[in-house]
Amino acid sequence: MSKRITFILLLFTSSLYSQNGWQQVSSLGSSMMSSVFFVTDSVGFAAGDKVGYTTNGGYNWVSNYSSPRKISVHFVNPTTGWTCGITGSIQKTTNGGVSWVSQTSGVTDVLNGLFFVNENTGWITGGDFSVEKLLKTTNGGANWFLQSTGTSQKLFDVFFVNENTGWVVGNASSQKIYKTTNGGTNWFNQTSGSTPALYSVYFINENTGWACGTYGSGVIIKTTNGGTSWTTQLTGWFGSGTGFFCIHFVNDSVGFASGGNGSNSGGIAATTNGGLNWFAEAISGNPHVPGIFFRNALTGWAISGNGNIFKTTTGGMTFISPISENVPSSFKLYQNYPNPFNPSTKIKFDIGTPLPPFSKGGTVTLKVFDILGKEIVTLVNEQLSPGTYEVEWDASDYPSGVYFYKLFSANYNLYKRMLIIK
Incomplete structure (x- = not known):
């Protein structure tokens, strides 16, 4: 019951945001x-x-x-x-x-x-x-x-x-x-x-x-x-x-x-x-x-x-949508869609049932890097409860090329590659 309530609260909060960060x-x-x-x-x-x-x-x-x-x-x-x-x-x-x-x-x-x-x-x-x-x-x-x-x-x-x-x-x-x-x-x-x-x-x-x-x-x-x-x-x-x-x-x-x-x-x-x-x-x-x-x-x-x-118009917060009530059993980072893309793409990820001491959810970070490994933007940096989430990245200000996105917490580091074509 507590997990379902958490999900509903997150969904309600997300519906307030009309602009991404x-x-x-x-x-x-x-x-x-x-x-x-x-x-x-x-x-x-x-x-x-x-x-x-x-x-x-x-x-x-x-x-x-x-x-x-x-x-x-x-x-x-x-x-x-x-x-x-x-x-x-x-x-x-x-x-x-x-x-x-x-x-x-x-x-x-x-x-x-x-x-x-x-x-x-x-x-x-x-x-x-x-x-x-x-x-x-x-x-x-x-x-x-x-x-x-x-x-x-x-x-x-x-x-x-x-x-x-x-x-x-x-x-x-x-x-x-x-x-x-x-x-x-x-x-x-x-x-x-x-x-x-x-x-x-x-x-x-x-x-x-x-x-x-x-x-x-x-x-x-x-x-x-x-x-x-x-x-x-x-x-x-x-x-x-x-x-x-x-x-x-x-x-x-x-x-x-x-x-x-x-x-x-x-x-x-x-x-x-x-x-x-x-x-x-x-x-x-x-x-x-x-x-x-x-x-x-x-x-x-x-x-x-x-x-x-x-x-x-969102207090600087990035729009993060919980898209499933099912609690994943592990951390997972999905391939962005669409890919290649111009100018925006969506990144989905699973936050699995956390290990102690993060039994109530820990800090989760999602960052984007260029091909040289330089960090260019932080999309997510907050405590998230177990669930499936999706965040949209608008790359209008960035040139064509290969980029990497990294999802990490206290126990996991996951990477994927994506491509901007303009």
């Missing part, structure tokens, strides 16, 4: 993008060496080169928003990004983080290696004035839950976390025991928040008491010399973090239990992803460093 929907044709922000399901903005806007959910963009290069973008409604970037640059729009007006920051340092709680009140973080910069405005950016946490290191990001309570994070070599409860007039140190540089911070209320960065590789930390104490949830992601550059939560359970090596390799991690467990999401080419933004648990966007725009 992350899909590239557009490209800004840029070499250095940093940030993406959406104010509705249709209206969004991106910033980097270009600044652009979309009015149809990211499928088409109007963009122009921006000098100096911008690092962050933030909007309070579909028409009013700001960007900030290198050499102390700040710009504001009141017509949805059609035109931008420069604002005077009073500094020449790199400005990294940007956050507004309404049309008038906002903060910007930045600085150089030995100098912090923390700016505040109370009149929409017409005037900016300096605040200080007391640190001598640069700040990367800022987040406020209201006009009084907020956090900043930063430092290039060791962790810095500061909190204010009076709008930035005073700040107190909440730095935890670990020592990564932190690039992004996100809170869902005054108590619960996350920060991410690098400590030789990607790291994520969490607090449930407003920052008084922090616990490390994830380390060692992406590999040496990498980090998480952006973190975003939609509620106390569902969240996402993105990053990579700063240039051409990285990806997206997701959690559905508040960060207790994280799993990699499949994104074409595994690019460096400096920016992500979600409107809800299902609909989100990601921007790669080279300006490709990715979108998901």
Whole structure:
């Protein structure tokens, strides 16, 4: 009886998904993008060496080169928003990004983080290696004035839950976390025991928040008491010399973090239990992803460093269909169909009755490799109960050639070959 119930629940969940994981929907044709922000399901903005806007959910963009290069973008409604970037640059729009007006920051340092709680009140973080910069405005950016946490290191990001309570994070070599409860007039140190540089911070209320960065590789930390104490949830992601550059939560359970090596390799991690467990999401080419933004648990966007725009309407999850109620006796990987194919194919596999200690189901991974053995996409990476499943792979972004797909768990490694002909 329990196996049948599990199957029905999986089938119900799968029926909710209309799109397979992350899909590239557009490209800004840029070499250095940093940030993406959406104010509705249709209206969004991106910033980097270009600044652009979309009015149809990211499928088409109007963009122009921006000098100096911008690092962050933030909007309070579909028409009013700001960007900030290198050499102390700040710009504001009141017509949805059609035109931008420069604002005077009073500094020449790199400005990294940007956050507004309404049309008038906002903060910007930045600085150089030995100098912090923390700016505040109370009149929409017409005037900016300096605040200080007391640190001598640069700040990367800022987040406020209201006009009084907020956090900043930063430092290039060791962790810095500061909190204010009076709008930035005073700040107190909440730095935890670990020592990564932190690039992004996100809170869902005054108590619960996350920060991410690098400590030789990607790291994520969490607090449930407003920052008084922090616990490390994830380390060692992406590999040496990498980090998480952006973190975003939609509620106390569902969240996402993105990053990579700063240039051409990285990806997206997701959690559905508040960060207790994280799993990699499949994104074409595994690019460096400096920016992500979600409107809800299902609909989100990601921007790669080279300006490709990715979108998901499934929370980044790959569509996996359980197609049989019969419990297989062993693991089996079927030949994909059709094969050869263009542009998509389906891969079926059996998850047999697991051996201890995986009596309730273990983590199953399905990956695709090119003919040289380079991993190009992860299609499945999650706990699955015994059953027969099917996943569809859209290879529109990949050239003709021979590819291999591998199904593996704690006890099995299975391979098959497939062919793309275009």
